[in-house]
Amino acid sequence: MVSLYTSIILIVGLVAPIIAQSCSDNGAAGTCKDASTCTGRTVSGLCPGASNIKCCIATAASAGSSAGLCGGYTGAIVSSIAGNDNVMYSVVKIKAEHLTTPSSAxxxxxxxxxxxxxxTACAFDTMATAAKNAGVSVKISSGFRTIARQEYFWNCYQTKSCNNGNLAARPGSSNHGKGIALDINTDCGGQTGAKPNCGGSAVYQWLYNNAHNYGFTRTVQSEPWHWEFRGIGVARATFA
Known part of the structure; x- marks a missing residue:
């Protein structure tokens, strides 16, 4: 027969909150959690449970003014996010005015x-400002991409069950995961030939004539919207 005292203990045990297990890596404190919800860096082999439960190490933010930012991004908060090969990249949130969907900011x-x-933020801000002064609105639909998000898009591409089954790079191979690639609102479809059919896109035409002066160039022939920051002096793509 279960005593009243034992019953109370059992009930308390059932309703007690589950406390996330702590973990640490090289002295940095973290919490065991689903890797897809971690906004810092993740470390495998430090947590019990499924393989997706990893030690999430939150990285402290710093002032953008000390990180070499310029223009509209001066003073922005800089955070570290893991990209390809779990390399940590210093990133800033894209300003709402620079996004094709401002609410996603x-x-x-x-x-x-x-x-x-x-x-990339400093270079893009300088380029977008120049374009705006010329009457052209250059905006970003996709910037830096975490491995978890790249895995999602890759799965959609493989299964054709989400994201319209759009073409996606294998996780770890996309330059979105290196922080240098941006998808921009050229709005002129894909490219199937040696040159794109983008004569009617003011954004594309402005980028074609000016983007390389700010360090941006095309790198994927089939995607006129995909531009990468390679540094001042980069050459215009032969298929642009």
Missing amino acids: SLAPTASDNTMTTS
């Missing part, structure tokens, strides 16, 4: 590709 980087590396 408020989402977490695990839910939207709404960040870009500090060097």
Whole structure:
């Protein structure tokens, strides 16, 4: 027969809150959690349970003014996010005015590709300002991408069950995961030939004539919207 005291203990045990297990890596404290919800860096082999439960190490943010940012991103908060090969990249949230969907600026980087590396942010802000002064609105639909999000897009591409089954790079191979790639609102479809059919896109034409002066160039022939920051002096793509 179970005593009243034992019953109380059992009930308390059932309703007690589950406390996330702590973990540490090289002296840095973290919490065991689903890797897809971690906005810092993850470390395998430190937590019990399924393989997706990893030690999440939150990385402290710093002031953007000390990170070499410029223009509209001066003073922005800089955070570290893991990209390809679990390399940590310093990123800032893309300003709402620079996004094709401004409301996504408020989402977490695990839910939207709404960040870009500090060097890319400075260069893009300078380029977007020049374009705006010329009457052209250059905006970003996708910036830095976490491995978890790349895995989602890759799965959609393989199964054709989500994201319209759009083409996606294998996780770890996309330059979105290196922080140098941006998908921009060229709005002229894909490219099937030696040159794109983008004569009617003011954004594409402006980028074709000017983007390389700010360090941006095309790198994927089939995607006129995909531009990468390679540094001042980069050559215009032969298929642009």
